Every structure is written in structure tokens, then in C-alpha cells.
Amino acid sequence: MTRYMFSLTVLLAVVWLLFSGMWTYVIILSLGVASVMVTVWLVGRMNLLGRDSEIFHMLPAALRYWPWLIGQIVLANLQVAGRILKGRDSIDPRIARIRIQQRTHVGRAIMANSITLTPGTVTLKVTEEDIEYYALTPDLVEDLEAGEMNRRARQFEEQLS
């Protein structure tokens, strides 16, 4: 418990310092200290202090997943931009389903958000076993079925637990 309070305090203090940019005025700094303390107290009172309130344990996994995801976003952007310029004859939309390998809520949210975040596909519905999504072209369906995103999101989820 103390550990989570400590990590949340550090996180809030860093964010406050970065956002305020006022690091020298004692009065304003003390207001910052007060707001961090009140927030930590409130989070504790709401019983939200716990593994989920601490984002530091997610960082190693996220730093491994995000660069790959950003690469995918760049590729998908170029592809969709090309389709837009070529006009509607170049698209062949469809709704498809993919079985997902993630078991936790966080894992499924990561997978669903990753699908939506890459242009060309949007998540329509998430269930325990699969995700229904809209795809602009058939090759986007093939890409997802190839399973790279599924595997990497699963890996992300495993590193969290």
C-alpha cells in the first residue's frame, strides 16, 4: 500500500512539475505539494490505490509494444492516404471477425484500441473471444489474420501480469 502511495506521489509530482513549469516560487510549489497530497488521499479513499494505479510496471512492456505499433500506424496511414487519393474504386470495405488471444480486460482493450488506431480498420464490437471490425480493404483483413498484432498484444498482456 505504501509502495503504491509512493509511486503515485512520484508520478503526480513529476506531472505537476512538467505541466506547471514553475519550479522556483515557493508559494506555488507548496500549492503543488498540497494538490498532490490531496489527490493521493482521495485516490486512497476511493480504494483505487493498487496495481492499476501504478503505471510504472506497464512501461517496459509498453516501450516494447509502442514502437512496433507506431510503425504499423505509419504504414497504414500511407496505405489509406493512397486509397483516398485513388478514390472509392480502390476500396472494398467489409466487416470481419478475428479470434483474439488476450484473456484480460487490459489485453483486450489494447488489442481493440490497436485495431482502431491503425487507419483502415475500426473495432466495432469486442467480446470474450473475438473482435468484430470494419476493414477498408481485404488486405487489411489478411494483415490482421496473419496474427502479428494479436501475438504482440498477447505478449504485452503477459508482461503486465
Place this chain on the structure above:
Amino acid sequence: MGVVLDILSWILLLAGSVLLIIGGIGLIRMPDFYSRIQAAGLTDTLCSILILLGLTLQADSIPLAAKLLFTLVFLLFTGPTAAHALAKAARHDGLEPWRRASGGASSKR
């Protein structure tokens, strides 16, 4: 050093602007609601990444740069949520996506 940063930031800003315009064209040009979301996806993702990184390189203090980068992170987390909420609502309401076969027959623009 300053010149190199300036050039880099201008390249990022211009590339982002081009994507923004293409996204805007797509918003008009795509045939239905779902495909328009994809066009908006361009401006949500790579376009905002490029523009905010370009602006970050122009920032003259660490807090300013941090705010821009946090904006980017928040955009990347909330963007897909909004897109998903829209698409899910449309799907729930029974809106069928535009299909290629049926699209040929309609002369509507």
C-alpha cells in the same frame, strides 16, 4: 544545430499538413460513414504525431515540450475510443457499410 532542428521540424510540420489535407479530402470523397472514419483516422494518428513532434522541436522550454508530448499521448489514447464509440453506435443502429457491388449502381455522389 538550430538550423537542423528548424529544418527537421518544418519537414515534420509539412508532412503532417499534407496528411491533414488528404484526410480532409478523404472525409469528402469516401462513400459512407465507416470509410469516412478511416479518413479521419489519418488526422487522428500520423498527422497529429507529425505535427505535435514538429511543434515539440520548436518548443523553447522543457515544460512546453512535455505538454505537447502529453497532448500527443492523450490524443492517441482518446482518439480510438471516440472512433470506436462512433462506429459501434452506427453498427448498433443497423447502418450497413457501403459495399463495392452495390456502390456501382448508385449514381449518387
